[in-house]
Structure formats: structure tokens, C-alpha cells
């Protein structure tokens with residue numbers, strides 16, 4: 001193998017390993033579930049927030065509910081045992097689907113950002129995200145979708 005070919009192949013292998021590593025780490029950070037869709041909303045087991053990779057004392061700060069019956073996913077943030085927010089992942093600027101990134105939801109279309117309560121932090125969006133009432137019992141949260 002000549003020198004030029006060796007360098008080209010080595011760079012391609014390094015790039016592939018970097019991209020794959022990044023993709024795998026971002027997959028492990030975000031948890032997707034489908035929830036249980038009822039007549040008035042979604043039920044989600046609170047156990048879904050337990051981060052089993054880190055032990056029972058650790059929780060995911062958010063999970064994303066994707067369900068075929070929903071036009072957009074819902075990002076559910078957990079603040080503590082009794083406080084959650086459920087945010088429609090539809091950008092209020094022009095309707096692109098948002099991406100969750102830690103405590104923020106970002107729009108890849110034009111750069112808007114929203115915090116974990118749905119408040120717009122960076123435009124061009126000028127309206128907060130739609131959020132849904134969440135009620136909590138011991139083992140489940142109920143996300144009321146009647147206002148969708």
C-alpha cells in the first residue's frame with residue numbers, strides 16, 4: 001500500500017470511529033418511550049426516569065415520548081418526584097421538530113432555543129412551547145392531551 005492510500009484509509013477509519021462514538025453516546029443520553037395512550041392523554045411509569053446504567057439513585061432529567069398517534073413527540077422533564085413538565089416538541093416559529101439537548105430544546109431549522117419549561121430563550125421563535133398539564137400518582141404520571 002502506498003503512503004497516500006495508507007493516510008487516506010487511516011483518516012477514514014478515525015473519522016468513522018469518531019462519528020460512531022458520538023452517535024452512540026448521544027443515543028445513550030436520550031431515552032425514548034411510547035407511553036400508554038388513553039382517551040384523554042398519556043400514561044408514563046415514573047420508573048422510566050430511573051437511569052439503570054447509573055443505579056437506582058440516578059434519574060434521567062428528561063425522556064421523550066414518541067407515539068404513532070402523536071404528530072410530534074413530547075419531551076417530559078423531571079424536576080423531582082412530584083414536578084414534571086411535558087412539552088410539545090414543535091417549534092413555535094415555523095413548526096420544525098425540536099431536538100432535546102440537556103435542559104434545552106433546540107430547533108435545527110433556524111436556531112431557536114427553549115428551556116425545560118418551554119420558555120423561549122433564543123429566537124426567531126417568539127412564543128413559548130405548548131405544554132400539557134401533568135399529574136402524578138405514586139407510580140405513573142398522566143399527561144393530559146385534551147388541549148392538543
Ligand code: FES
Nearest residue numbers: 091093094107110
Ligand atoms: S422553525 Fe424553529 S426556528 Fe424556525
